[in-house]
Amino acid sequence: xxxxxxxxxxxxxxxxxxxxxxxxxxxxxxxxxxxxxxxxxxxxxxxxxxxxxxxxxxxxxxxxxxxxxxxxxxxxxxxxxxxxxxxxxxxxxxxxxxxxxxxxxxxxxxxxxxxxxxxxxxxxxxxxxxxxxxxxxxxxxxxxxxxxxxxxxxxxxxxxxxxxxxxxxxxxxxxxxxxxxxxxxxxxxxxxxxxxxxxxxxxxxxxxxxxxxxxxxxxxxxxxxxxxxxxxxxxxxxxxxxxxxxxxxxxxxxxxxxxxxxxxxxxxxxxxxxxxxxxxxxxxxxxxxxxxxxxxxxxxxxxxxxxxxxxxxxxxxxxxxxxxxxxxxxxxxxxxxxxxxxxxxxxxxxxxxxxxxxxxxxxxx
Numbered sequence: 357x358x359x360x361x362x363x364x365x366x367x368x369x370x371x372x373x374x375x376x377x378x379x380x381x382x383x384x385x386x387x388x389x390x391x392x393x394x395x396x397x398x399x400x401x402x403x404x405x406x407x408x409x410x411x412x413x414x415x416x417x418x419x420x421x422x423x424x425x426x427x428x429x430x431x432x433x434x435x436x437x438x439x440x441x442x443x444x445x446x447x448x449x450x451x452x453x454x455x456x457x458x459x460x461x462x463x464x465x466x467x468x469x470x471x472x473x474x475x476x477x478x479x480x481x482x483x484x485x486x487x488x489x490x491x492x493x494x495x496x497x498x499x500x501x502x503x504x505x506x507x508x509x510x511x512x513x514x515x516x517x518x519x520x521x522x523x524x525x526x527x528x529x530x531x532x533x534x535x536x537x538x539x540x541x542x543x544x545x546x547x548x549x550x551x552x553x554x555x556x557x558x559x560x561x562x563x564x565x566x567x568x569x570x571x572x573x574x575x576x577x578x579x580x581x582x583x584x585x586x587x588x589x590x591x592x593x594x595x596x597x598x599x600x601x602x603x604x605x606x607x608x609x610x611x612x613x614x615x616x617x618x619x620x621x622x623x624x625x626x627x628x629x630x631x632x633x634x635x636x637x638x639x640x641x642x643x644x645x646x647x648x649x650x651x652x653x654x655x656x657x658x659x660x661x662x663x664x665x666x667x668x669x670x671x672x673x674x675x676x677x678x679x680x681x682x683x684x685x686x687x688x689x690x691x692x693x694x695x696x697x698x699x700x701x702x703x704x705x706x707x708x709x710x711x712x713x714x715x716x717x718x719x720x721x
Contacts, residue, residue: 368615368649383535384430385604388437389596390531393588394524404443404451417450418486419458428649428686430535431455433599436693445501445694446494449702450486452690456680457482462656466676469660474669477717478676485677485713489705496701519583527579534572613684630662633670633718638711641671645679646707649686655679670718678710 404413435452443451458479467475494501580589630641650658659672682703691699 362616365612365615368612383531383538384433385596385600386592387528387531387535388433388599389592389594390528391434391437391441393592393595394519394527394584404438404447410446413444413447414450414487414490417447417490418454418483420451420454428456428681428683429689432686432689432693435690436599439693444494445497445698446490448490448694449493450490452702453489453681453706454482454486457677458486462680466656466659469656470663470672473721474673474676477673481673481677481713482681485681485706485709488709489702492705493698493701497698523579523583527576527583530572530575530579534569534576537568537572609685609688630671631666631668633668633715635711635715637668637671638674638714638718639707641667641674641714642678642707642711645675645677645710646682646687646703647684648679649683650679668718669721670714670716672714673717674710674714677713678706682706 404417431452434455435448438451439448463475463479463482466478580592584592630637630644645655655676659667659675662675663669663672687699687703690702694702
C-alpha cells in the first residue's frame, strides 16, 4: 500500500515535470526575475501598491488571466515577483486568483464542452471572485499591511528610470507571448487528445506554437543583449535563480503529495458524493478542487466526465471555480510568500465562495 502511494506520488511528479516545467514554469521564473530587476518599484507601487487607484489596480489584476494561459503553479513566480516589488496584498491576490481562473481559452472551452450556461457562469464568477477575494484580504489584513508597507511616499517611489517605458513594455510583452505560446504546445495536445485526435493531428498541433515559441525566445534573447548591460543581465539571472530556489523545491514536494492524495481520493468516491446540489455536495467538490492539481484546461474534460457520470451542475461550477486557482502545491508555496495566516484566509475564501456560488447556480439551472 505504501509503495503504491509512493509510486502515485512519483507518477504525478513525472507527469508534472514533463508537461509543465520546460514550457510553463521556466518562462514564468524568468519573467518574475525580470520584474524584480527591470521594472521600477515605483511603477509597481503606482498601479498595485496600497495607495494605488483601487478601481484600476483591481481591474488590471482581475483581468490579467485573460492573457495568461497559466495554471495554479505557473502563476506563483509572477505573484512572488510583483509582491516582492511592493504590490499591495489585495491586487496581488486578485492577480494570483485571476491568472489561472480568468483564462479566455478555458472559458470558451468550458462553454463548448460543458454548455454555454457553465461557460458563462465560470467566466463571470472568476472575474467577480478575483475582485471580491482581493478586496476581502486587503480589508482583513489592512493594519498588518500598513505596518509592512507604510506608504508610497518613501524613496523607492523616486527610483531613477533606467530604461524608456516603451522598451520595458515591449520586452515584457514579448516574454508574456513567449510564455503563452510555450504553454500552448501542451494546451493544443490536450485539446486534440480530448477530441480523440492522434498521430499526425497531434504533430501538426505542435508545429505552430513551437515555431512561435522559438521566435519569441530568440526575440527575448536579442533584446536582452541589445537593451541591457552585462550587470543587469547577471542580476536578472540571480533573481530568477533565487525565486526558483525559493519556490520550486516546495512546489515539487506539493505535486508529489497531491499525487498521493489523488490515489487516496479516486474519482469514483468523488462521483458518489457530488451527484446532488446540497451545501455538502458543493463543499466536497470545492475542497476536492482546491487540493487537486489541474494543469491548464484539464479540469474541463474531468468535469465533463463527472457530469456524464451524474455530477450535478452546481458542484461542476464549484469545481471549475476552485480547481484551477488552487492546489495543494500552490497553497504550500503561497504560504512561503505571504504567510500561513493570509494563505489560510485566501484558501477558505475560494473554497466557501465557490461552494455557495455553485449551489446557487445549481438551484437556478
